[in-house]
Amino acid sequence: MLLKNKKTAIIGGGPAGLTLARLLQQNGADVTVYERDQDPQARIWGGTLDLHKGSGQEAMKKAGLLDSYYTLALPMGIIMTDEKGETLFTKQATPKNQYDNPEINRNVLRNMLLESLTSNTVIWDRKCTGLEALDGKWLLHFENGIQETADLVIGANGGMSQVRSYLTNIQVEDTGTMIIQGDIPQPETECPEFYQLCSGKRLMAAYEGNLLVANPNNNGMLTYGVIFKRPEEWSVHNESYFQDTSLIRTFLLERFSDWDDGFKNLFRSTFSFSCLPTRKFPLDQPWNDNRPLPITLIGDAAHLMPPFAGQGVNTGLLDALILSEKLTNASYDSLETAITSYETEMFIYAREAQLASNTNEIEMRQPDFSFKQLIH
Structure with missing residues (x-):
């Protein structure tokens, strides 16, 4: 396996980063997640998430967590009204559609993923301030002068990720x-x-x-x-x-x-x-090829998009699924070729998700x- 005797650092403990850690650990990889939140009890801002079949749910299935997701998530119907509160349309949650895309609280999802990881996988209160290629390894710099090393770095630290600057100069757009x-x-x-x-x-x-x-x-x-x-x-x-x-x-x-x-x-x-x-992070141009050491991005760090098609977290979980498969596939001769294969696929489906979200937003x-x- 490409990751044998190598240390993987995932920067960011959101759904994509934790799911990737779970998938890699299933294959025996040495993975550490560095999360800037103070502790697991830190409340995550935002509404509920619904995981889609073919993307988010597929990642949960591969991680052995799909049944847990179904148990913790809540099937919900939809009601559409006008400005006076008059009902225009109603869709009920039924036994037939209850597993289509039930809603789960962000903190509940985080706890489910954390419980699936080996102890001490996540290091809390670690805000990454920079990376440095040194003696064939990444030197990770954190606040308060703390440093760690890794052979592979994966940026999963959100739409305003600082790790992104090591792959591209393209900026986030409002x-x-x-x-x-x-x-x-x-x-x-x-x-x-x-x-x-x-x-x-x-x-x-x-x-x-x-x-x-x-x-x-x-x-x-x-x-x-x-x-x-x-x-x-x-x-x-x-x-x-x-x-x-x-x-x-x-x-x-x-x-x-x-x-x-x-x-x-x-x-x-x-x-x-x-x-x-x-905001969105456009995928108009490929990322830099002249990276000193293996590094890539997943989730919002890779393809931040407006939340108007329900694709953000699902695309991030699809990233975790595909990247984990590439990194544990014996057919690739190096981490770099596995990462290139992942990014080639990701650019295609992430662009499609961004387009759907942008279209809905404008409408x-x-x-x-x-x-x-x-x-x-």
């Missing part, structure tokens, strides 16, 4: 869309009208360039996202827009002034918001977009 997320604990009592409207399903509503997506069952919380084209006066770098809760609440109430009171009460019941622009933020168009 797509012009904003997402405001709110979390409401105990939604049955804090926003009962909206909670009842969801009826246990994921709710989606759109009107005049505003899209709202809500999940009433995110590990005990109701999590929602409001998606819209960023106003011109909002600077991506102006942190005051993203941290002032009263400013964001006022903005949402004004923007949703024509919506039913159930939606407005949702915003009034939210005491903290997360606000961020959406959904149009002023005349409505779910009525999709239904009729």
